[in-house]
Amino acid sequence: MEEAIRFLTELDRFVGVERRYLVKKEGFTDPNYGKTPTARTLEELLKYGIVNLDKPPGPTSHEVVAWVKKILGIPKAGHGGTLEPSQGGDTLRYPVSCR
Amino acid sequence: MISHSSKEYVALAQLHSEVPRERFEEVVREFIGRIYQRPPLRSSVKRVLRVKEIYEIEVLEYEDVYALMRISCQHGTYVRKLIHDIGEVLGVGAHMRELRRIRSGPFREERSVRMQELSEAVYMYRELNRSDRLKSLVLPQEYIVSHLPKVLVFDGAAAAISYGADLAIPGISAISEGIRRRDLTAIFTLKGELVALAxxxxxxxxxxxxxxxxxxxxxxxxLERDTYPRTWRKKSTTN
Known part of the structure; x- marks a missing residue:
């Protein structure tokens, strides 16, 4: 449980937020099931993961997604969406997922 | 999820004739808060009047007819249109010259990865069998909800939620402070895996x-079903 709270605190810090966690009931989690996100293998990360990609001006989001799929050799990828049709650079995320 | 979170941009506006900076900043301030916006002709949504919220506009630089601004706004706001509308209120007209998104939900530009870096990391993994670089560029999916308040649940509750159940009090182990009713919250297992949004x-x-x-x-x-074993009893199928 301490490990989970440490990881959640890491997520909070990623966006510059400090959150306190209040314990209602001390927790136990069965080590035989599930896995701590920081222990995931590369294959697992590629199945459900995020790349915060800096899309250069020029190629469309769609073209960049196709490129990401090709170089990572994964069947599915998507992006966070863009409204302006091909204007300037843009940071996009590529959640890669095979669901 | 990401497409429905707030965005931040740096935009360069060009005014169609010179306006004193004080006047410009005064008009810009009127656009902070809830505004009405009709999507531009060339847009990816239906062109009906929509209410969008502008959280912040900071004028970074101002010279001649150019204004460089940092804009933080609700998802779905057209910055091009916002700048056009600022020009209308100023009475001189304005259009957007350049735009760059610097934040989308929790993801900021300064932590973004260039295509070159990603392709180098893939090369190191495939040709040199070194996965550390690539692993450092692919974040666990949990980062998507970094900006949300969080609640930690027991294994049994995680299993039930992965089958669509709501979260009841006995399933909760810990909770972040300050959650109000109706807040979108991320549910996590005691190992730190994202279970659901609620x-x-x-x-x-x-x-x-x-x-x-x-x-x-x-x-x-x-969370994928059956990551954790079911603890509830299945309805009897005999007779």
Missing amino acids: EALMSTEEVLSSSRGIAFKTVRVI
Whole structure:
């Protein structure tokens, strides 16, 4: 449980937020099931993961997604969406997922 | 998820004739808060009047007819249109010259990865069998909900939620402070895995002082079914 709270605190810090966690009931989690996100293998990360990609001006989001799929050799990828049709650079995320 | 969170941009506006900086800043301030916006002709949504919220506009640089601004706004705001409308109110007209998104939900530009870096990392992994670089560029999916308040649940509750159940009080182990009713919240396992997104039906205080009841209504399940074993009894199928 301490490990989970440490990881959640890491997520909070990623966006510059400090959150306190209040314990209602001390927790136990069965080590035989599930896995701590920081222990995931590369294959697992590629199945459900995020790349915060800096899309250069020029190629469309769609073209960049196709490129990401090709170089990572994964069947599915998507992006966070863009409204302006091909204007300037843009940071996009590529959640890669095979669901 | 990401497409529905707030965005931040740096935009360069060109005014169609010179305006004193004070006047420009005064008009810009009128655009902070809830505004009406009709999507531009060339847009990816239906062109009806929509209400969008502008959280912040900071004029970074101002010279001749150019204004460089940092804009933080609700998802779905057209910055090109915002600048056009600022020009209308100024009476001189304006258009957007350049735009760059610097934040989308929790993801900021300064932490972004260039295509070149990604392709180098893939090369190191494939040709040199070194996965550390690539692993450091692919974040666990949990980062998507970094900006949300969080609640930690026991294994049994995680299993039930992965089948679509709502989260009841006995399933909760820990909770972040300051959750209000209706807040979008991320549910995590005690290992730190993202289980689901949910709407709070109780505040943090209510959760801590209750012993029963549904505290969070599941909105979107992320955790794969059967990651944790089922603890509830299946309906008997005999007779």
